Amino acid sequence: MSAAERDPGLQPERTRLAWRRTTLACTVVALLAVRQALHGGSTGAGVLAVALSLLAWLGFLGVAHRRVTGMGAARPDPLSPRHALTAAACTVLLAVFAVATLF
Amino acid sequence: MSEFVRGLRLWFAPERIREEGDTPDYRFSLANERTFLAWIRTALALIGGGFAVDQFLPGLAWGIRAGLALGLLAAGVLCALRAVNHWVRCERAMRRGEDLPSSRFPALLSLVVALVALAMVVVVLFGWEGR
Structure with missing residues (x-):
């Protein structure tokens, strides 16, 4: 693709900015x-829950990073x-975790 | 229904979507991606709302609090799953040169959000106090 066809x-x-916004939203949910x-105390289940939600956040971050760097190409793939499925799965994982801690 | 099952199979067979039709202009693909991300953000906002109801309204009776949180979280999960499904369908329609799929989901989601808001109004009007 030539520069004239910008x-x-x-x-x-x-x-790229949409990915950044979404990552920010995901970070807020992961922090919640x-x-x-942590509110439940440092029990084994609590540590596991923290680890799982951080895993979901990292999964999302990984996909977002791949996409953000991929946007630098002249014709982004x-x-x-x-990747779409991973992003959605991480979102669902956070919700499942929320339901699990509700009871 | 079979259309749905075929769409579902596409979720897990990523290479198959590339076999159909021609690759559209990358700008259309990116626009579809941004729509997908907007839906994911909506899902994240609903899930965040579910967490917030559970964490920041301790004065609410447990049943109401859990009900509200569950409603928001379920809406968030549906929203995220539907985001992938709609993205796959749009991507396929663009490759085949068909019309973009129409959807009832936005109406459904707005009904759920309206119901949750109504429940909040009722809760505020008739007292928070839980035991």
Whole structure:
């Protein structure tokens, strides 16, 4: 792709910022999860819960990082289904964790 | 229904989506990705709301608090799963040059959010006090 055909819509930039916003939202939820787990005291289950929510957060962070760096290409590759699924799975994992600590 | 099952199989067979049709302009793929991310953020906000209800409203009776939190969390999970499904369907429609899929989900989600808001109004009007 030549420089003359530059994208006037800044699509990669917007997508990169969308990933950053989403990562920020995920971080807030992960922090709430950690707070919830710590509230229950430092029992074995609590430590496991903290570890799991950090794992979900790291999984999301990994996908987001891959996408954010991928946006630097002249023609960014489309999102792969595996990455989409990982992002959604990490989100669901945080919700499952919330339900588990509700009772 | 079979359409749904085929969509579900696409979730787990990522390479198959590339076999269909032609690769669309990358800008359309990126727009689809941003829509996906917006839905994921909605899901995260709902899940965060579920955590917040549970953590920051300790004065609420347990049943009401758990009910509200469960409603928000369930909506969040649905939202995240549906985000993937809708993204796969849009991606496939673009590759095949078909119309983008229509969806009832936004209406459903707004109904759930309205119900939770209504429940909050009732809770505020008729007292928080739990035991």
